[in-house]
Amino acid sequence: MAGLFGKKSIPVIGIDISSTSVKLIELSKAGLRAGLEFDLIKPGNESAKEFYVEFPINITVAGRYHEFGDFVSGLSELNRIVSVHNVRLVGGKAGKASSKLTMTMVAKTYRAKRENEDEG
Numbered sequence: 449m450a451g452l453f454g455k456k457s458i459p460v461i462g463i464d465i466s467s468t469s470v471k472l473i474e475l476s477k478a479g480l481r482a483g484l485e486f487d488l489i490k491p492g493n494e495s496a497k498e499f500y501v502e503f504p505i506n507i508t509v510a511g512r513y514h515e516f517g518d519f520v521s522g523l524s525e526l527n528r529i530v531s532v533h534n535v536r537l538v539g540g541k542a543g544k545a546s547s548k549l550t551m552t553m554v555a556k557t558y559r560a561k562r563e564n565e566d567e568g
Contacts, residue, residue: 475489475507478526487550489506506554510551512549513537516537520532523555532553533555537551538551
């Protein structure tokens with residue numbers, strides 16, 4: 449099967465890329481590639497809007513400042529829209545240059561609203 453720009457694409461059967469588990473795997477892979485340690489990945493409840501459904505995920509990670517930047521940059525490269533909200537950085541122990549920071553944030557992913565879904 450020819451995909452975009454004539455490249456061959458392999459059809460994937462039976463995987464729902466909008467599923468919660470796929471979203472969580474993608475987020476965690478982006479964080480691990482950036483060198484972060486995950487303390488929390490907690491999915492929230494979906495919230496239906498007029499044309500789309502929003503899915504928040506609470507995240508707490510530990511790492512260095514530039515690793516946080518790499519992580520957020522990596523989120524922009526995913527195959528879905530991810531917006532970042534309520535970012536909070538907390539420093540490590542005073543006087544330790546090698547001390548890790550902690551970042552808490554809410555990452556929101558989105559999907560198209562199905563015809564039978566009501567606004568929430």
